[in-house]
Amino acid sequence: MQSCLRNGTQLGRRRAVLATTAIPSSSRSITINPLGWVREKLAPGMAEKQSSKEVESAKQLARQEGTGSVFESLPQAVVQKTKEAKVAKEKPTSHKYSTANFKISHRKLNMLANQITGKPIDYAILQMQFSEKRASSRIMNMLATAKDHAIRYKKLDPSRLASFENTAIVRTVELGGSVVHVTTTYAVRALENNAKVYTVALSKHDRELTSHVEVRLKGQDKALQFKESADRDYSLFDVTLPKTLSANKTLNIVFENIQTHATKPWPEIAEQGGDQALKYTTDLFVLSPYSTLVQRTKVRSLSPRIISYTEPKGVEVFTGDAAATKSGANVVYGPYKDVPVTTSDFIGQYQQPVTVHYHHDQPVLEVRKLRRAVEVSHWGANINTQDDITLHNAGPKLKGHFSRLEHQMQAYMKQSAPHVLPALTLGLPPGIRDVYYYDTIGNVSTSKLRVAPLPPKGAQRSQFSILELRPRYPLLGGWNYSFTLGWDAPLESAVSYDKKTGIYTLAVPIMTPIPGAVVNEEELQIILPEGATDVNFVTPFPGLSAVQDTHVTFLDTVGRPSITLQYKDLTIKHAQDIYVTYKVSTLAHIKKALAVATALFLLFALGGIARRVDLSISPKKKVQ
Amino acid sequence: MPSLAYPVPTDLSPATVKNTASLFRIVTLALISGAAIASRLFSIINYESVIHEFDPWFNYRATRVLAAKGFYEFWNWFDPTAWYPLGRVVGGTVYPGLMATSGVIYYILQALNLPVDIRNICVLLAPGFSALTAWATYMFTKEMKNESAGLLAAAFIGIVPGYISRSVAGSYDNEAIAIFLLMFTFFLWIRALKQGSALYGTIAAVFYFYMVAAWGGYVFITNMIPVHALVLILMGRFSHRLYVAYCSWYAIGTLASMQVPFVGFQPVSTSEHMGALGVFGLLQIVAFIELVRSHVSSQNFQRLLRVFLVATGLLGASAFVFLTYNGKIAPWTGRFYSLWDTGYAKKYIPIIASVSEHQPTAWPSFFMDLQMLIFVFPAGVIMCFRELRDEHLFVIIYSVMASYFAGVMVRLMLTLTPVVCVASAIALSTLLETYINPVEPDAAVEVVEPKQTNGETTAAAAPSTPAGKKAKKPAAAAAAAPTSALSELVAVSSGKKTASSRGIFGLDTRIVVVLNTLWMLFFFVFHCTYVTSTAYSSPSVVLASQGPDGSQHIIDDFREAYYWLRQNTPEDAVVMSWWDYGYQIAGMADRPTLVDNNTWNNTHIATVGKAMSSSEENAYPILRKHDVDYVLVIFGGLIGYSGDDINKFLWMVRIAQGVWPDEIQESNYFTPRGEYRVDDNASKTMRESLMYKMSYYRFADLFGGNQAVDRVRNQQAPKNIELDYLDEAFTSENWIVRIYEVRKEDILGRDLKSANAFEKGKKRKRSKPITSRRRALAA
Known part of the structure; x- marks a missing residue:
């Protein structure tokens, strides 16, 4: 044999x-x-x-x-x-x-x-x-x-020979606008001793949509380490378990991924007062290199108005009764029993896309480009943050034209259309001052700000300053609006100083989340004080690129070290801090003052000399 | 030793007094500059740092091009988006001085690593230059009288509303720097004339060139200086100083001014510049005659002179007529004629008459812009007559000419303001000097018990309050007056002998007059502040209204609509609007426009006027031929904004009528009783016009079932307006700006009206085919 x-x-x-x-x-x-x-x-x-x-x-x-x-x-x-x-x-x-x-x-x-x-x-x-x-x-x-x-x-x-079985997979898809939150819980049983690495699979399409992945054990906050490897059709995440599992032990692994741009408006155009409906498509079966006893997928929409959903075909093998059921805002696919390893044969035979068509009551927002510049000033004890934001309403495009009359009627009747964005509410850091909000042609006066006080040192940051921000015009489907938002914050709110080593540590949030919006591209520039040395930074997740450069501004002589990072497809989960450490010597602090003082002194000295030098050829004579 | 009305310190050395006075002057000038800048910042504080009104938006846009691409790119800039489809050669049709100034400031700041936004430079340029204007006026007045008068004049020009109206922060127009250049060129001219200095003449020419590059109003200098020279010659005051000053100024200034492309050969070919050329020639002749006279006996000289004068006069006049006739010298322009005949423009060039700042000045605006200066001004002119040195003649001529022009056109109030300030300062400083001077006339026997308080308080109050500032200089002079060492200074500064037979007796008279003057000055400051903050600090791009609780509510419809255009329409979408909004659309919405505030092509503007005033069917081909995608109208009927397009509509009609008298007639837009109405009584032509329809489209629906009222005209607004060739694309929050999209031709080849009717109600459409079917059946 x-x-x-x-x-x-x-x-x-x-x-x-x-x-x-x-x-x-x-x-x-x-x-x-x-x-x-x-x-x-x-x-x-x-x-x-x-x-x-x-x-x-x-x-x-x-x-x-x-x-x-x-x-x-x-x-x-x-x-x-x-x-x-x-x-x-x-x-x-x-x-x-x-x-x-x-x-x-x-x-x-x-x-x-x-x-x-x-x-x-x-x-x-x-x-x-x-x-x-x-x-x-x-x-x-x-x-x-x-x-x-x-x-x-x-x-x-x-250890790789060790193996698992999924006793249950529950996938929950929380439908949104431009961001869809998918949580998959794997109830795992080890089939042999020394099981250490569990592998989660995503199809290529899913991987492309996914912008953020987090794995943890159910009921725990600590994220698990994982390694990702990609192939032509699949991406695999090898999750290292916190401790080895012996045979027949079970574990619940939660795999969260945030999908962006996963929905599309359908119909693609909507009237000003019309509804907004989106379509979301995903695969019926969760891929797994292990066989699965029970598997189900729950698709949950924010509003119970689900227009249609796909009934899967040819899956009677796995299911007893209905392949899909709808109740309220939920569509449940499954339970499907005894799903084998998702081989290509299996995929060819059973895997199929399922689409849920649903009403969505919030505008679908997209930040096409975000440019954030964070400038630290030790002289001013100030940290300035400025965001240049290009906002786009990615919902169904407006059919026909905008009628102010209709818009005002809707506002009057309190029935605003779901794809119209009249205003945004942003949570800015506490203790900020001098908030400015303008666009290419000047200040936008339609905003309200409630500043939360800075919490005492060491306390957990709990409150946000609430900024109610109204674009110049209501943002209808397919419309754009670009603006600049910036604020100053006291230096101590973001920078800490270690006296022993002389190292400053600066925490910079990668972005300020706009609720429900995805940031397609971000450029983040962190500008440190002039003369900062030993610059190091740690990012919570790597960017597309990171460049260290020099930025010259405001009476600089040699320029300030700056770090520029590029990101794409950011969601609220990405709003984490980047930590930058640097040193600034006392000499570097007073350098600018010295330079300015010297320049002014030279100017006055020259003036004084010029006043006392007589260049006239003949002695002055009095005229009239 | 003359008797004194009040005691003054005696133990001061002349050097101390001189230095102290000099320090006071510098401090005072600095404070005046501060006040001049600060009083122009109301618009920033009340609103924001934004470019105002219409023309500044073009200047701002041009400056951005200059700052971004450099000077040579700007020089060769052809703007295809203006005057679509003609385009505009911007480099050759602007006065680049303003943009170049901002550009230079911007580059200097960039070189110093000061990242100041170009917009902020543009916004703050006018206040910054107003400080320089104050200084230039100080120098000018110092030439006329003395430093005290100079400081007064500087303070006046710093805060007088007549100048502030054109130079608040954000009012980024040519006048912002031009008034400084005007005053400084005049100062240099006076200096050159007084000293006979070729150097000052040349510097005057350089600043004249700067002025030419900055403002079309340079023609005022081009004519003021020759007139001054001519008057001096006619008064027999010809001197070599005049010859040197004028020739150096004219030769260099004219050559330099021809380097500005927009001016080109005008200085030798247009009527406005002929005066300067003529005086230049005359000066040569007079100088030649002077030369001859010094060599020839007087009898022969008389004969020679007579023949010569007659011959040259005839020759010159005939040459001028001949050249004008042949077209070598351009005839006077329409704007120039309207300076002499205020009704001229209304009759022949409606486009000039339609601009509000070209209207004759109303009398109250003199008081509003100049307040008490307008009363003191004649007194100052009379003071000039009393001395009548060469430079005083200049002020007199300037006063007469500027007064006339200010009466003709509102915007020329600006040129009057400096001379009013100068003359008033001369008058007031003379008054104050007379009454503060402690020296009593000889006839005085009684010695008034002196009270120190008067002079002291004035001097003490001086640096702190603006009112005191003006009184301060005389006060300093007064403090310096009495001791033997200083009496000479007093005598020089006040132009009086230490003891004369005429003068003021007693302290009470002095106190009454001085306090009264101070009170007037104080009230002047109050008035200036009030007028500036309420009348002249509105950006007009942003409107403000007050809520019932007194809170300010910003009405930002213009920018809302312009920004919508910028963000949500294709970049090459052509926007048609009345020319007032052309620069704003180009600057804020960044879209091509048909016409704008540079009204160089009357026919193009008339085309837009025709499209606006025709019916939809007639306007549509015009719109399509000009590739118009969007039509923008301003409508104030909802919130009562009176500067809207319906109120300007008659000008559109008139201008269109000027070019197409057969198709557009103004009388058709009035009711039979000759009223201009918008309600149901409006004439048929009016009701069918595109402008009317676009303004009131769906307006009545806003009122539900109630009566719709147009709040500007207080008339009932029309109902059931249908548009067949346009779609409403956007309306701003308060309905001020309404944008319509022009429909493309129907794909089935129907005309849009019937296509629209077919889509809406089928009634009309149904009836027609039935009849035709019947006809077909019958046939």
């Missing part, structure tokens, strides 16, 4: 979700632990051991034999392995092992093969151990040897 063992079952499954090429493509880490990333790069993985040629030839062989892997996601690999007589174990992308001549009826062997096909290696060994069939002991030995060889010779990671 010939048996092939892949890089542990877990990895095998992982490949099923991934594309077929065995080489792990460049992994994009979104954790902030660079060491982990380096280690992964250097670690002897199977990629180093197997050339793609080897893999290809192995696949070729398997295809000839008609034993294409369950996990092969190539479309041509449609052969059902359970029908095959000869093979008990699936074949390799990673490790292949075969017994010596194994005389047995294929019917007998098939019974056993069906029992363990697609199961984790340890689970398979366990099954064979307690099987009453005669061949089971030999298969068990073969599996154990294969596992051992895989670990010893191919240096495969034993």
Whole structure:
């Protein structure tokens, strides 16, 4: 008998979700632990051991034999392995092992093969151990040897061979305007000891929409570390569990991702007084490299007015009664029972997009471009923040034209249309002063501000200064409005000083969230005082680029160090602080005053000299 | 030793007095500058740092181009968005002095790493230059009389409303720097004339060039100085000083002024400049005659002179007539004619007459702009007659000419203001000096018990209050007066002998007169502040109203609509509006316009007027031919904003009538009884005109079932107005600005009216096809 063992079952499954090429493509880490990333790069993985040629030839062989892997996601690999007589174990992308001549009826062997096909290696060994069939002991030995060889010779990671089963997956989609909040809870059961890494999969489409990912255990605040790797069709998040799980232990993992630009207005145009309806499309099944006992997806809208939703087809295998139910503002897909590993076969057969068409009562906002400049002044004991914001109403475009009469009627009747934005409410930091709000052609006088006092040192920042900001004109669907908003805050609210080391630590929020809006692009510039040295900064999540530069302003002689960061697709979850540390010497502090004083002194000295020099040729004579 | 009305310190050295007086002068001038700047900031404090009105928006836009692209780009700037589709060669049709000044300031600040926004430079340029104007006026008046009068004049010009009206913060117009240049050129001219200095003449020419580059009003200088020179010659006051000063000024100034592209060859080819050229020629002749006279005997000289004068006079006049006839010298422009005949423009050039600042001045505005100065002004002129030195003649001529022009055109009040300040300062300082001078005339026998308080308090109060400031200089002089060492100073400054037979007796007379004068000065300051803050500090782009609780409510409809245009329309969308709003649309909305405030093409403006005053069917082809996408009208009927387009409508009609007298007639827009009405009694032409329809479209619906009232005209607003060729695109919050989009041609080739009717009610449409079907059946 010939048996092939892949890089542990877990990895095998992982490949099923991934594309077929065995080489792990460049992994994009979104954790902030660079060491982990380096280690992964250097670690002897199977990629180093197997050339793609080897893999290809192995696949070729398997295809000839008609034993294409369950996990092969190539479309041509449609052969059902359970029908095959000869093979008990699936074949390799990673490790292949075969017994010596194994005389047995294929019917007998098939019974056993069906029992363990697609199961984790340890689970398979366990099954064979307690099987009453005669061949089971030999298969068990073969599996154990294969596992051992895989670990010893191919240096495969034993922890990766550890494996899980999802006892339940609950995905909750909270529909919004431009931001959709997806929370997926995986109730996980370890199938073997030493389970350490759990893998979450997202389809490529979902990954593109996702702008923020957070993983934690249910009921805990602490985020878990994860490593992301992307492939042609999938992205995988390898989540490191806080502690290893032994077999049959369970854990609830919460995977949160924020999707931006996931909805689109439908119909694409709406009348001024008309409703605003959006469409959201997602995949029916949650992808997972593990088999799942129960899975369901809840789509929740803010208003109960759901216009339509897709009824999934051909999923009777998994569900007892209705495939989808709607109650109030919720549409529930599932529960779907005994969902296997989401291989490409499974995806081809069962995966389907489901669309929910719903009313949304808030305007869909988008900040097309945000330019934030934060300038620290030690002389003024001041920190100035200025945002240049280009706001766009991404809801349905206005059909026809804007009628002020109708708008005023709506305001009078208190029935404002859902896609019209008359005003915004922003939460600015407490203790701010000199707030300004203007646009290209001058001050906008239609705003109200309530400043919250600065909390005492050490106290948790609880209150916001509330700014009610009205654009010059109500923002209807498809309209733009760009403006500038800025304020001063006392230096001590953002900067702390360590006397021992002489280091200043500055906390700069990446953005001020506009409720419900997504920021498509941000450029953040942090300008430190002139003469600041030893500049370091830590970002909560890496930007597209980070440039250190010099910014010259206000009577500077050498300019101020500045940090410019680029971001895209930011949501309220991204409104975190960047920490910058720097030192400023006393000399640097008084440099500007000295320069100005010297310049003025020279000016007066020159004036004095000029007044006392007589350049006339002849002595002055009195005239008239 | 003459008797004194009150004691003065005797133990001061002349040097101390001189230095103290000099220090006081500097401090006072600094305070006057501060007051001049501060009183112009009302508009910023009440509103914001924003560019005002109409023309400043163009200047601001041009300055931004200059600051962003540099001077040569600006020089060659062709603006395709103005006067669509003609475009405008901006570099060659502006006075670039203002923009260049702001640009230079901007570059200097940038070089010093001072990041000041170009808008703030533009907004604060006028107040900044008003401080310089105060200084220039001080220098000018000092030449006329003395430092005391100079300080008074500086204080007057600093806060007088007649000048503030054109130079508040945000009023970024040519006049902002031009008045400084005017006064400073005049000062340099007087200096050059007094000293016979070619250097000062040249500097005067340089500033004259600056003035030419800054303001069209330079023609005033071009004619004032020659007239002054001519009068001096006619009075037999020809001197070599005059010759040197005038020739150096004219030669260099004229050549320099021709470097400004917008002026070009005008200084040698237009009638307005001929006077200066003529006087230049005359001076040469007179100088030549003087030369001849010194070499020839007097009898021969008399004969020679007579022949020569007659010959040159005839020759010059005939040459002038010949050149004018041949078109070498341009005839007088319409604006010039309207200076002599106030009814001229109304008859022939409605576009000039339609501008409010070209209207004749109303009498109350003299008092509002100048307050008590208008009474003191003649006294000052008379004081000039009393001495009648060469420079006093200048003030007299200036007064006469400026008074006339100020009476003809409102905007020329600006040129009158400086001379009023100068003359009034001369008069008032003479008055104060006379009454503060402690020296009593010889005839005085009684010695009044002296009280120190008068002089002391005046001097003490001087630096703190603006009113005291003006009185301060004389007070300083008074303090300096009496001791033997200082009496000479007093005598020089007040122009009096230490002891004369005439003078003022007693302290009470002095106190009464001085206090009275101080009270007048104080009230002048009060008046200036009041007028400035209430009348002259509104940006007119932003309106303000007061709520019932006294809180200020800002009406910002203009910017709302302009910003909407800027953000939500395609960048090449052409906006048609009446020309008043052209610069604002270009500056704030950044969209092409058909016509703007640079009214150089009367036909184009008349085309817009015709489109506005025609019916929809007739206007539509005009709109489409000019690629108009949006039409913008101003409508004040909802909140009672009286400067709206319906009130300007008759001017549109008149201007259109000037070009198309067959199609547009003004009389059609009146009711049969000759009234201009907008309600149901309005004439049919009026009711069908595009402007009327756009203004009142759906306005009546706003009132529900109630009677709709136009609050500007206090008439009932019309109902059920239908627009077939335009769609309402945007209306601002208070309905002041209404923007309509021009429909494209119907895709089925119908005319838009029937297409619209088909879409709305099918009644009319149904009836027609039925008949035609019947006809078809019958046939």
